[in-house]
Amino acid sequence: MSQHYLPVRDAWLAARQEEILDPGQRIVDPHHHLWERPGWRYRLDDILADIRTGHDVRATVLVQARAFHRADGPEELRPVGETQYAAGVAAMCESGIYGDVRVCAGIVGFADLRRGADAGAVLDAHIAAGNGRFRGIRHIATWDPDPEMLNPAYTPAEDMLDSAEFRAGIAELAKRGLSFDAWMYFHQIPKLTALARAFPTVPMVLNHCGGVLGIGPYAGKRDSEVFEAWSMHMRDLATCPNVMVKVGGLGMRLPGFGFEDGEIAPSSQTLADAWKPWTDACIAAFGTARCMFESNFPVDKGSYGYAAGWNAFKRLAAEASPEEKADLFWRSATRFYRLP
Numbered sequence: 001m002s003q004h005y006l007p008v009r010d011a012w013l014a015a016r017q018e019e020i021l022d023p024g025q026r027i028v029d030p031h032h033h034l035w036e037r038p039g040w041r042y043r044l045d046d047i048l049a050d051i052r053t054g055h056d057v058r059a060t061v062l063v064q065a066r067a068f069h070r071a072d073g074p075e076e077l078r079p080v081g082e083t084q085y086a087a088g089v090a091a092m093c094e095s096g097i098y099g100d101v102r103v104c105a106g107i108v109g110f111a112d113l114r115r116g117a118d119a120g121a122v123l124d125a126h127i128a129a130g131n132g133r134f135r136g137i138r139h140i141a142t143w144d145p146d147p148e149m150l151n152p153a154y155t156p157a158e159d160m161l162d163s164a165e166f167r168a169g170i171a172e173l174a175k176r177g178l179s180f181d182a183w184m185y186f187h188q189i190p191k192l193t194a195l196a197r198a199f200p201t202v203p204m205v206l207n208h209c210g211g212v213l214g215i216g217p218y219a220g221k222r223d224s225e226v227f228e229a230w231s232m233h234m235r236d237l238a239t240c241p242n243v244m245v246k247v248g249g250l251g252m253r254l255p256g257f258g259f260e261d262g263e264i265a266p267s268s269q270t271l272a273d274a275w276k277p278w279t280d281a282c283i284a285a286f287g288t289a290r291c292m293f294e295s296n297f298p299v300d301k302g303s304y305g306y307a308a309g310w311n312a313f314k315r316l317a318a319e320a321s322p323e324e325k326a327d328l329f330w331r332s333a334t335r336f337y338r339l340p
Contacts, residue, residue: 004151006253006260006302008040013305015264020054020307021314025325029060030106030333031207031246031294034089035067042298044089044103050297050306051101057310058330061106061337062086063181063207064138066153076122079110083129090133106135106337108181113139113169114160120172127176135337136179138207139166141192144185146217149254161191170199179203179336185211186226189233196240203242205336208249208296209278210234214256222256223277231281238285244336247282247291247328250275251300251309259303266304268311279316288320288327292336 029051035042051057070081090104107130111122126134140154141161160166161184173180180202182192189210196204210230214222237243251259257274259266283291293313297306304312317325333339 004253005299006251008298008301013265013301016267016305016308018268018308018311021268021311023054023056025056025314026330027055027057027310028105028292028330028333028339029057029295029297030292030337031063031248032060032297033065033067033299034062034086034104035065037067040298044092044098047103047297048098048101050295050301051103053305053307055307055310057101059102059105059334059339061108061135061333061339062089062104063108064110066110076112076115076118077125080122080125080129083107083109083126083134087129087131087133091131102340105133105339107133108136108138108179109134110139111137111169113137113172114163114165116165116168117172119169120175123172123176123178134178136173136181136203138181138183139169141182141184141188142211143188144213148216149185149213159191161188161195167195167198170195170202174199174202179205181205181207183207183211185213186230186233189230189237192243193233193237193240196237196243200240200242203244203336204240205244205246205292206237207246208252208294209247209282210237210245212250212255212278215254219256227277231285234281234285238290243286244290244292244332245282245286246294246296247279248294248309248313249296249300250278251296251303253302257303265308268308268315271304271308271312272315275312276316279313283328288324289332291328292333293317293328 068082068085070078086104086107093103109126111119141156143158
């Protein structure tokens with residue numbers, strides 16, 4: 001697990017304070033998690049504290065993270081507990097007592113699509129539990145020939161997206177008008193392209209800029225070989241009109257930027273300078289109408305603070321038109337996840 005999660009150091013983060021850029025820019029954060037894990041808690045009060053650092057975040061989308069699963073009942077239905085929990089958080093925010101922000105306005109859960117048509121019953125249970133907020137599922141597909149690159153919590157087969165069983169599960173999403181969040185590594189992107197072409201009516205969104213890698217066997221190769229292959233795959237994927245991309249997730253350990261090594265948390269300018277080749281290429285390939293900035297908190301919180309992260313995105317979008325900024329910061333996410 002150490003390959004995937006950097007520890008959150010509150011004092012290290014607090015040492016970096018910045019003025020909020022363009023505080024009037026509306027934001028929908030389309031990718032965060034809430035969880036209660038040994039030694040790591042990130043619940044409603046924690047994300048509210050991050051949001052209240054100054055940016056105008058209006059709504060968020062919770063994405064599956066193996067949190068708050070049911071302790072009993074059929075194994076395949078236990079992930080519905082995460083949707084139940086998120087729906088409760090959303091209802092609390094809709095009361096207005098936490099201000100105007102609508103945390104968990106959209107919910108992305110988990111159903112094992114390898115169960116094929118049988119996944120449909122799980123999707124129906126999510127829809128019921130979400131009280132109108134459930135939007136789709138994420139079934140993590142991260143695979144690499146080097147076992148050190150794998151998260152032991154997820155063990156997908158290399159050919160999972162190609163399998164008949166998985167595709168039968170995707171067909172269940174199509175029947176219900178649900179979306180698919182894809183998390184995979186850069187060299188797997190062609191598998192998503194094939195899946196998107198096979199299911200053109202299913203909205204799909206590629207998480208975290210498409211799985212950039214710069215550690216382990218990819219150390220020293222990120223800005224050369226990895227970037228070249230990633231760019232080619234992303235341009236091909238962008239020919240699928242049903243696919244969007246989440247621009248973010250570059251604070252994880254996997255890309256190997258090393259932000260965590262500084263004496264204090266990085267500035268937004270440092271982040272923007274490091275991210276620019278990747279974010280620019282995403283936007284060039286997909287256009288702003290199919291790109292959405294994301295926080296990926298609390299995972300990325302090991303590398304930078306929430307305020308600095310959104311300031312970095314604002315620096316990266318500084319030359320964009322008001323319409324393009326609307327796409328990147330809230331409109332693409334609102335459209336993809338069908339938010340109010």
